[in-house]
Amino acid sequence: MPEMNLKKIEEGLFRVLMFCSTVIIATALFLIIFSILYKGLPSVSWEMLTSTPKGGFYFGKGGGVLNAIIGSLYLSLGATILALIIGLPLALYMNVHLIKHQKLVNGIRFMLDLLWGVPSIVYGAFGFTIMIFFGIRASLLAGIFTVTLFIIPIMVRSMDEVLKSVPRGLLESSLSLGSTKAETSYRVYVKQCIPGVITAVLLSFGRAIGDAASILFTTGYTDYIPTALNQPTATLPLAIFFQLSSPIVEVQNRAYASAVVLVTIILIISILARVFSAKFHKNKINF
């Protein structure tokens, strides 16, 4: 039966191909992490992590990227808090107040998904036009606003996925015991989903700290650690980007070292996110 054999061969071939593509994906990740660590680790030093650029820094002389590390943390922290202030109430509103209007909620989800797809450079360009319009110069504040716009859809959609899983009975019993909708939202829903909400916040923070295109126009760049919201701010992604375009080897090496710092931060965030998300799945009420 030659036809039977052909079928077997086809299936076997595709199983090999499927296995290979899975391996390719896993290898790609290890290759990325490994090449960054291999190239960057030798240049990571205490001075690089704890000092700001000194004279001649961009010609390979002393100093570090503390300005960019602190700047990135300020920026992402500010944006994450701002996004949380807008995003958490929105996600709760969709899942508590609008629970009877599923069509409307699905419309909002659709819109958020669309916003999620908007490239960060478009947010950057938009932030820039707003800055020009109001006459604000490139600053930490302008950067925080732009990044907030960019991470809100991510945060709300991840929280929404978590809040969606709360059984309706919990809402009904809370309301029937006389609590208001706001109390139900913040004291029942948030409490029930806290690990999931934390995961959503961490994911957004990771997005905020890693994005370069949205802050290229809006935060500027400086060698100093910002002390006020209206000052320009250095950030890690831009520090990597700028130093790598230098022809001087020492400066390039520092770009690789900065990449190690950024990768480390991102890895820590994803590990934390996984821990909290595992916790959420353990606490989840299943019906």
Next chain:
Amino acid sequence: MKFRRIQIGRHLRDKIHGSWMVISLALVMTTPVFLLVGLSVKSWLLLEENSIFTLLFSKEWKPLSGQFGFYPFIISSVWVTVVALLISAPICLLTSIHLTQYAKKWVLKIMHPIIDILAGIPSVIYGVWGILVVVPFISNYLGPFMGKSVSGYSILAGAIVLSIMIIPFILNILIEIFRNIPTELSEASLSLGASKWQTIKFVLVRRAMPGIISALGLGMSRAFGETIAVLMVVGNVTKIPTGLFQPGYPLPALIANNYGEMLSIPLYDSALMLAALILFVVVMLFNFASRLVIIESEKHA
């Protein structure tokens, strides 16, 4: 008395929270309108003097003499996006079938964090990886192998980096789609005597087709708007690329590269904002169509 005051306080608090929720909703839902209006107002200056068609199809990009032809950039964007999709589409499709149909538990346990971490790696890191690995690979091995001497900074380098970046994105959607297909379907096919592979080929993939196409559409729009990673490896030469090994200059890279000087040349900022507007509109349309197809196909499930 005291009880009533607490009651009023509670309801007042409920009102305040409720209004803030509505305000947040309004803020977020109007964002696309603001984006559209903000970018349109800025690009209007340029559109007043040139028709959109000459801008889109003119090859001349000479900001100093007021000529803004986007054609080379649009073509570069299309090249990188399409090649990236051609690389990542088969990998994603095969992997998603493997993970949902064949893979053992331990494989899933390893692959889930890998996909998550890949999705979380910042684009500047992908760019650094591109410069460290992909560009030298093309200039030292692939180029000479094809009998060409190339710098490595090319459409192909951009596409390879992009393809890895969009893999987790497409893969997550595909896995979701394959999981949502009712198991009765494949059980019916298996009980009629079809082999596992035949069932996948003729039942699962056929059933998932609209979802697969829209997942690729979403991946494509993601690739179309990706900036920093591509910018770092694609070469950035204003010329219409004719081959994989040539440098290109995609639209997002154009915007990102010239923000410094755009205020010193008249209409330059307007041209860059128009580039952002084009990106926004194209990505929104792609996303809109793809999401709609996904929702429609889920309805039938």
